[in-house]
Amino acid sequence: MRILGKGKTALAIKNLYPEAILYDDNDIDSFDQNSDELTVVSPGIPPYNRLVTSSENLISEYDLLLDKSIYSIWISGTNGKTTTTSMIGRLLEDDGFKLGGNIGIAVANLIKENYKKLILETSSFTLHYTNQAKPNIYILLPISEDHISWHTTFKDYEQSKLKPLSFLTTEDIAIIPSIYKDIKTKAKVYCYDNSIDLANQFNIDITQINFKEPFLLDAILALVCEKLYKDTISYQKINSFIQDAHKLEQFKDKKNRVWVDDSKATNVDATIQALKTYEDKKIFLILGGDDKGADLKPLFEKLQYYNVEIYSIGSNAKRLKELSASYNIVCVVSDLLENAVASISKSHSFNDQNSVALLSPAAASLDQFSSYKDRGDKFKQFISKIV
Numbered sequence: 508m509r510i511l512g513k514g515k516t517a518l519a520i521k522n523l524y525p526e527a528i529l530y531d532d533n534d535i536d537s538f539d540q541n542s543d544e545l546t547v548v549s550p551g552i553p554p555y556n557r558l559v560t561s562s563e564n565l566i567s568e569y570d571l572l573l574d575k576s577i578y579s580i581w582i583s584g585t586n587g588k589t590t591t592t593s594m595i596g597r598l599l600e601d602d603g604f605k606l607g608g609n610i611g612i613a614v615a616n617l618i619k620e621n622y623k624k625l626i627l628e629t630s631s632f633t634l635h636y637t638n639q640a641k642p643n644i645y646i647l648l649p650i651s652e653d654h655i656s657w658h659t660t661f662k663d664y665e666q667s668k669l670k671p672l673s674f675l676t677t678e679d680i681a682i683i684p685s686i687y688k689d690i691k692t693k694a695k696v697y698c699y700d701n702s703i704d705l706a707n708q709f710n711i712d713i714t715q716i717n718f719k720e721p722f723l724l725d726a727i728l729a730l731v732c733e734k735l736y737k738d739t740i741s742y743q744k745i746n747s748f749i750q751d752a753h754k755l756e757q758f759k760d761k762k763n764r765v766w767v768d769d770s771k772a773t774n775v776d777a778t779i780q781a782l783k784t785y786e787d788k789k790i791f792l793i794l795g796g797d798d799k800g801a802d803l804k805p806l807f808e809k810l811q812y813y814n815v816e817i818y819s820i821g822s823n824a825k826r827l828k829e830l831s832a833s834y835n836i837v838c839v840v841s842d843l844l845e846n847a848v849a850s851i852s853k854s855h856s857f858n859d860q861n862s863v864a865l866l867s868p869a870a871a872s873l874d875q876f877s878s879y880k881d882r883g884d885k886f887k888q889f890i891s892k893i894v
Contacts, residue, residue: 508524508526508527508544508545508546509527509529509542509545509546509547509562510527510528510529510530510546510547510549511530511531511546511547511548511549511552511556511558511559512529512530512531512548512551513529513531514549514551515613516549516613516614516615517529517549519613519614519615519616519619520547520568520572520613520615522616522619523572523618523619527547530558531558532556532557532558535557535558538558538561540561542562542563543563543564544564545564545566546562546563546564546565546566547566547567547568547570547571548562548565548566548567548636549568550567550568550630550632550636551632552632553657554635555659565636566636566637566638566639567633567634567635567636567638567640568614568633569614569629569637569640570636570637570638570639572614572615572618572640573614573625573640576623577618577623577624577625578623578624578625578643579624579626579627579642579643579644580595580604580626580627580642580645580646580732580736581627581629581644581645581646581671582595582626582628582629582648582728583628583629583630583631583645583646583647583648583668583671584646584648584649584668585648585649585650585651585652585653585774585776585777586648586651586721586772586774586776586777586780587648587721587722587724588609588628588629588648589609589628589751589771590722590725590750590751590754591646591648591725591728591729592606592608592609592610592626592627592628593606593610593748593751594726594728594729594745595626595646595728595729595732595733596626597729597744597745597747597748598729598730598732598733598741598744598745599624599626599732599736599737602737603622603623603624604625605617605620605622605624605625605626606625606626606627606628607625607626607627607628608625608627608628608629608630608633609627609628609629609630610628614627629671631653631654631657631658631664631667631668632654632657632667634667634668634671635658635663635667637670637671639674640674641671641674641675641676641679642671642675642679643678643679643680644679644680644681644682644732644735644736645671645672645675645679645680645682645683645694646728646731646732647668647669647681647682647683647684647687648684648724648725648728649684649776650664650665650668650684651774651775651776652664652774652775652776652801652802652805653773653774653775653776653799653801654799655799655800656799656800657799669687669690672687672690672691672694673691673692675692675694676694677693677694677695679693679694679695680694680695680696680697680735681694681695681696681697682697682699682728682731682732683696683697683698683699684698684699684700685698685699685700685704697731701724702720702723702724705724705727705728705731706727709727709730709731709734709740711727711730711731711740712742713727715742715746716730716742716745717746718745718746719784720780720783721755721780721783722750722755726745726748729745730742730745751771752880752883753768753769753770753771753879753880753882753883754769754771754772755767755768755769755781755784756768756769756883758887760890760891760893761894762855762857762858763857763858764855764856764857764858764859764862764864765859765860765862765863765864766863766864766865766866766886767781767785767865767866767867768866768883768886768887769781769865769866769867770866770879770880770882770883770886771879771883772868772869773796773868773869773870773871773872773879774799774801774869774870775801775802775803775805775869777867777869778794778806778868778869779805779806779809781865781867782809782810782813782815782865782867785863785865786813788814788861788862788863789814789815789816789861789862789863790813790814790815790816790862790864790865791815791818791851791854791855791862791863791864791865792810792815792816792818792865792867793817793819793820793841793844793847793848793851793864793865793866793867793868793886794817794818794819794820794867794868794869794870795819795820795821795822795823795824795827795868795870796820796821796822796823796868796870796871796872796873796874796875796882797821797822797823797870797871797872797873797874798823798826798869798870798871799870801869803823803826803827803830803869804830806869807830807833807834807836808834810834810836811834811835811836815837816836816837816838816839816854817831817836817837817838817839818838818839818841818847818850818851819831819838819839819841819842819847820841820842820843820844820846820847820868821842821868821874821875822874822875823870824840824842825840827840828840843875844866844875844885844886844889845885848864848886848889848893849889851864852893866882866883866886
């Protein structure tokens, strides 16, 4: 067996299958391009990679590791996967479930520890290479444009997210946006238009949930999953959930001004959702980074109706400036996050609760940072130094 990649996923599989051989781009000269050997592809490797195009028998880690003895719940979609996955973990933690996939422990390590119930945050990258594995419950959040540089087109990205539906059986359950209600699947399907629609279908009382959008949908999906699995609705448990850092994380500086770390907003739709939270305020918005080839016009079509000033950073800073001009939106090219914070601090008035400084980049971070977490941490550090 061959494994493409040498990161966390590949190393975990290698630990479970010591005889497997790992390859990355540096090994192309020793890679047998005519072999039909079983080849497991690490999620981060795109389909146009030379190792991938030179392989015949491709599978994902899910195909390799998940069999009928494993009860699994998969969560996918564009935004909210991590929060929904974590919330389900909170609700089902006493039932023997373990979190994994994109969140927490690598799937191979979970299998090695003999866990039989898994809750897996599942990326489009993994689903692209998955050809037979399936969950018992598939939860799909809304799909919007993301990872276009990896998938090449939105349609390919969308199809990867929808792919598990074709593998589900009559014993499985899928919870999906209503836009996909006509898709072919053998599973029992529940479609939803929005949070209220979904809550009404399952007799969930929204007034007992402490979260607001975009986290309200995540919470309702988690409660739906709990009800489907064990016919209970645990409002107290869901309300005890604490959101991870870097997702609409609000705090104040020494001058009592509001700042928001939404560094995890790495695509257009995530930033659009963040803006809704502060639609009644003046917004100093930090945008920019690696936009992964996404179409940014839908964001600017929304931005033109907000009281907003943009501070652009990262590799697409000048592109953001050009788009801002076409929509008559003020944009300051800051290039660096530290510069953006300093510029906003000069305009963000003392003790002003009618405005907010929002880091919601609509872009990945790797052009200037090691991760979205690093970007968010640096954001807070720069703010803490303001005098």
